[in-house]
Amino acid sequence: MxxxxxxxxxxxxxxxxxxxxxxxxxxxxxxxxxxxxxxxxxxxxxxxxxxxxxxxxxxxxxxxxxxxxxxxxxxxxxxVGDNTPTPVFRFRKGDQSRGIDFWDMRTPGGLLQIHxxxxxxxxxxxxxxxxxxxxxxxxxxxxxxxxxxxxxxxxxxxxxxxxxxxxxxxxxxxxxxxxxxxxxxxxxxxxxxxxVFSGKIAFRCLVCTEQLRAIAPNHPCLSSGMEFVGENGFILCYLINGGKTVNFVAFSFMNELEGTRLDGPPVRIGTREEVMQHFGHWDADVQVLLQCVDAPKRWAIEVSPTxxxxxxxxxxxxxxxxxxxxxxxxxxxxxxxxxxxxxxxxxxxxxxxxxxxxxxxxxxxxxxxxxxxxxxxxxxxAGMLYTLRDEQFRDIGILAKQNGRAAGQLGAKLNGLAHAIYDIWKWCWTTTLDGDVSxxxxxxxxx
Ligand SMILES: Cc1cc2nc3c(=O)[nH]c(=O)nc-3n(C[C@H](O)[C@H](O)[C@H](O)COP(=O)(O)OP(=O)(O)OC[C@H]3O[C@@H](n4cnc5c(N)ncnc54)[C@H](O)[C@@H]3O)c2cc1C
The missing domain is CATH 3.50.50.60 (FAD/NAD(P)-binding domain)
Structure with missing residues (x-):
């Protein structure tokens, strides 16, 4: 044209x-x-x-x-992109050696994830x-x-x-x-x-699906988007490139640094060891993913002043x-x-x-x-919810450590967490800009 x-x-x-x-x-x-x-x-x-x-x-x-x-x-x-309830992420409490799946998040049409x-x-x-x-x-x-x-x-x-x-x-x-x-x-x-620095670091890399499949043919990231949540961090994975690649992002939270100024460039090449330092004790499926992480980009997330x-x-x-x-x-x-x-x-x-x-x-x-x-x-x-820092959900970590003795309470809390995450996110698929344009x-x- x-x-x-x-x-x-x-x-x-x-x-x-x-x-x-x-x-x-x-x-x-x-x-x-x-x-x-x-x-x-x-x-x-x-x-x-x-x-x-x-x-x-x-x-x-x-x-x-x-x-x-x-x-x-x-x-x-x-x-497809219609209104059919479509899986987006499976949520797992991942900051323990055997994580707990607590929610299959579905939204109308899902999330369009691309490169x-x-x-x-x-x-x-x-x-x-x-x-x-x-x-x-x-x-x-x-x-x-x-x-x-x-x-x-x-x-x-x-x-x-x-x-x-x-x-x-x-x-x-x-x-x-x-x-x-x-x-x-x-x-x-x-x-x-x-x-200003948000106090959050993102480690991002692309993982070859075949590499992951060779190590763990039934890995959950091969069939669905996954969000592993836990104290002080979370990991997000989803397939892109027609399923050939897993987009991997691990967020590490250092809330005490929120609002400070960054010295130097916000992005550099990181190492697997840096990611391991934060997530090395997490769920077994996370450990498999970490084996595939190579030279991740380390992004110190900055935010605009209000x-x-x-x-x-x-x-x-x-x-x-x-x-x-x-x-x-x-x-x-x-x-x-x-x-x-x-x-x-x-x-x-x-x-x-x-x-x-x-x-x-x-x-x-x-x-x-x-x-x-x-x-x-x-x-x-939303970041506070994923990292269990919201006041209502701070005791999830303690309940999870009670070896099943608080299973009922833990289940109810995780269910509440799922609802809270959905409620704060639903504006992305239940509303449009049309009213504001008019x-x-x-x-x-x-x-
Ligand atoms: C880890 C991570 C994951 C994310 N995931 C998502 C997601 O899933 N979905 C989503 O919606 N958003 C996501 N975002 C946010 C999204 O990436 C940004 O909001 C978006 O890219 C911003 O677009 P922009 O065009 O405003 O700025 P940018 O994409 O930063 O583009 C700015 C452009 O301006 C150019 N530029 C800079 N300075 C100058 C200058 N002085 N003169 C001329 N040109 C200049 C740059 O080269 C660049 O091309 C994510 C962000 C991060 C860090």
């Missing part, structure tokens, strides 16, 4: 960051050929770091509206190429300047290579270490804008730049998709114009910020 249009554009949008949020925004905006889009990506290619990603029905609904869902879903060959690179390539494949949607690689934003609030004066972008560009509205989708957020916070007197606003003048933040969260509900990317879709829908509304840009951004902030920040809270709380459009019309 060629998104070219020869008439003068309505306005020029600069998207900084070509991750999930930035690309979804471009996809939403390119429905209006009168908007000129420039995507500036720091890396020398659009490449998703990481391994698997899970997407919930709230996100599917948006991807369907953007016409990209079928391509994304096709990356998981057995995926991140597949998700990104599906988004890219749907973006038009042409003068109205330009992609610039190796362009790392250093700073921006909005010298005048007047929409007729441009926002200027300066890149680390010394080059300069101009736009009418700057949308920062530049991830957890966002340069746009840092500058915005500084200018608004809202602190440094730096991310922002009083996502916007300033004609500059806005979205995705992790706005609300980077702990990944305990598989909802971070989905929330970025929601930001992008709502913001893009407002900007492509027939009444949107150069003059209305600041107002549009304020509406985006008013509608999206409370929702996204609530998702951040829920995600953190509300935002009403606000735009009313002003």
């Amino acid at each position: 060629d998104g070219s249009n020869t008439s003068k554009p309505k306005f020029r949008v600069a998207i900084v960051g070509g991750g999930v949020a930035g690309l979804t925004l471009a996809l939403t905006l390119c429905r209006d050929p009168n908007i000129e889009i420039d995507i500036y990506e720091a890396a020398n290619q659009f490449a998703e770091v990481g391994a698997g990603i899970g997407l919930w029905p709230r996100c599917w609904h948006i991807l369907r509206q953007l016409g990209v869902f079928d391509d994304v879903a096709s990356k998981k060959p057995d995926f 991140r690179a597949d998700f990104q390539s599906a988004l890219l494949a749907h973006l038009p190429s042409g003068p109205n949607c330009r992609k610039h690689l190796s362009k790392r934003l250093a700073s921006y300047s909005e010298t005048s609030p007047s929409p007729s004066s441009p926002v200027t972008l300066t890149f680390e290579d010394g080059s300069i560009a101009a736009c009418d509205v700057l949308l920062g989708a530049d991830g957890i270490r966002s340069a746009v957020r840092k500058q915005m916070c500084k200018e608004l007197g809202l602190g440094s804008g730096d991310p 922002l009083e606003t996502f916007v300033s003048g004609r500059v806005a933040l979205l995705g992790d730049a706005a609300h980077g969260m702990a990944p305990f509900q598989g909802a971070g990317a989905g929330q970025g998709v929601e930001d992008a879709y709502l913001l893009g829908t407002l900007l492509t509304h027939p009444s949107a114009s150069l003059a209305s840009l600041p107002r549009i951004l304020k509406i985006y902030d008013a509608v999206r910020r409370p929702y996204a920040q609530e998702a951040v809270r829920r995600s953190r709380q 509300r935002a459009i009403e606000m735009l019309r009313a002003q």
